[in-house]
Amino acid sequence: MxxxxxxxxxxxxxxxxxxxxxxxxxxxxxxxxxxxxxxxxxxxxxxxxxxxxxxxxxxxxxxxxxxxxxxxxxxxxxxxxxxxxxxxxxxxxxxxxxxxxxxxxxxxxxxxxxxxxxxxxxxxxxxxxxATAAPARRPGQIRFTDLGPADAALARQWRNTTSFISEVVLNNPTTSAQPLVIGNAARMLAAAALMVFPNTAFTEPTNADRHDANTATLRRAIAFVEEHAGRDISAADIAGAAGVSLRAVQLAFRRHLGTTPMAYLRRIRLGRAHNDLVRADPGRETVSAIASRWGFASHSRFTARYHASYGVPPRETLNA
The missing domain is CATH 2.60.120.10 (Jelly Rolls)
Known part of the structure; x- marks a missing residue:
């Protein structure tokens, strides 16, 4: 995409x-x-x-x-x-x-x-x-019920989010050229807006969502994620591919894997970045370029996550 x-x-x-x-x-x-x-x-x-x-x-x-x-x-x-x-x-x-x-x-x-x-x-x-706007199976339009932030701490979170995206994503030609990074940034802004400003978004699953949050749903969702990890996909795309609501697929990942659909997607992309680092020519590729290709905008955050998963910094894998 x-x-x-x-x-x-x-x-x-x-x-x-x-x-x-x-x-x-x-x-x-x-x-x-x-x-x-x-x-x-x-x-x-x-x-x-x-x-x-x-x-x-x-x-x-x-x-x-x-x-x-x-x-x-x-x-x-x-x-x-x-x-x-x-x-x-x-x-x-x-x-x-x-x-x-x-x-x-x-x-x-x-x-x-x-x-x-x-x-x-x-x-x-x-x-x-x-997010979705109503407990019905078909998503509705989210409405904002107040034009100001819910509190000062949330206003500060919005300032931090836009500063991060402006400085780390948009001001870096390497990251701003990557569709996965831009897609992640857009959803980061959307999630922050829904958290900061009061609105009608629903986050709790319905009885139907709980019924659909089964292992079959999880298998369909995982298959979609693994096949399309290189594309700019959202939790809503994962839910659509699994044939369930957004809340149902979120509950399925939380119930059976203790994570979220997007966190699972980041784990898969981290593995793909690792494979690229193993195969890459250090004279032609950089850690930052590979990380941003897989949707990781911040070099420091990618390095920390990679080190926690593989026990070495990504540069060591690239130069091995």
Missing amino acids: TSPPVRTQQFDSRDPAAIHRFLSTMYDPRLRIHSRNGYRLTHRRVDTGSFAIATTRQTGQLDIGASALGGLVIGRAHTARVDRACAGSTNRFGPGDVFLVTRPEAPCTARWQPGEVELCVLDLSVLAQV
């Missing part, structure tokens, strides 16, 4: 018309922007297809109205103050604060004071790869 190439877009302008065209194209065709004075806007956006992370700074006071932002848009104020009105409530955010800009497809307005903000735009389909 291939994924679209990661694209970096940079924009810098003092022309209000050009700024409006750019932001409307990026976020909302019906976007409204008003400023009493001239201002400058700089914008850097790294877009992977399934998610994008943008850092944008402006020097004026902007009144912004959005009708329907595409995807789930999560803001993080770096140095700016933002007053956001949505669904009858108004909130003020300052440096360090994390917030949902609005609910998907819901209008909002914001007053953005001079400074920098970070925006993470997440495709809604990624949410369904890590």
Whole structure:
């Protein structure tokens, strides 16, 4: 499975018309922007297809109205103050604060004071790869019930997650070119968003899920994982291949193996990376390149996991 190439877009302008065209194209065709004075806007956006992370700074006071932002848009104020009105409530955010800009497809307005903000735009389909919205057999749409984080510790987790993905994944040409790494990063963001912001996702299995969490389900799931470990697959893909719900396949792995579907997939990929290290020419290959090919973005984390499993650092296997 291939994924679209990661694209970096940079924009810098003092022309209000050009700024409006750019932001409307990026976020909302019906976007409204008003400023009493001239201002400058700089914008850097790294877009992977399934998610994008943008850092944008402006020097004026902007009144912004959005009708329907595409995807789930999560803001993080770096140095700016933002007053956001949505669904009858108004909130003020300052440096360090994390917030949902609005609910998907819901209008909002914001007053953005001079400074920098970070925006993470997440495709809604990624949410369904890590959670489901209702106890019914057919997944529903997940709704967010609050636009702020559940608590300060979870807000800090969101900041740590986006910082890791920006610095370790997107700023490294080796990892950002690997579909498995990008897929893992998208699901990491989705799982973090569902943990940080209150929502209607269900995680507890139903009676039907418990019935389906049997060894036959596990065998089908394992066969799919082992055959498709080199592709960007999610827990939802594993469940679909096994013919059960997401919660059922999660329960099957927990009940019979004491792990999760994605942790089992990482174990299989670690073994494939080990095989590549054994066969690789150390003059042509590197540990980082092999690790990222199998979905491991962090060299240090891969090294620690490999050492724990094989008793030696991966570089020793490569150079043997």
